[in-house]
Amino acid sequence: MELEEIKGEIRRRLEEYVKESPYRFNPDKEKVELILSGLAKRKEKLGFAYCxxxxxxxxxxxxxxxxxxxxxxxxxxxxxxxxxCGLFVRKER
Structure with a gap:
């Protein structure tokens, strides 16, 4: 699986998580992309999306x-x- 595919898979899983949680992604989209890339690299190299x-x-x-x-x-x-790591923040009330 390509790194971008892994990143997309992780993004979809975490998007589902934030829908059901009191959290959201950091509004800093560049930071989110950087963290998602790091998660994808770790999943590719180590087998799991470690923080x-x-x-x-x-x-x-x-x-x-x-x-x-x-x-x-x-x-x-x-x-x-x-x-x-800055990926998740508290949802605004």
């Missing part, structure tokens, strides 16, 4: 927590209004 700002440890159980959307994004958005 580009976290380092896989090689421990399958721990690494599962950093597959986007990672296990930490909800807490980060609740605290800061944005997740660590």
């Amino acid at each position: 580009p700002c976290r380092v896989p440890s090689g421990n399958e159980e721990e690494d599962e927590k950093i597959i986007c959307p990672c296990a930490y994004h909800k807490e980060e958005i609740a605290k800061d209004g944005i997740c660590l």
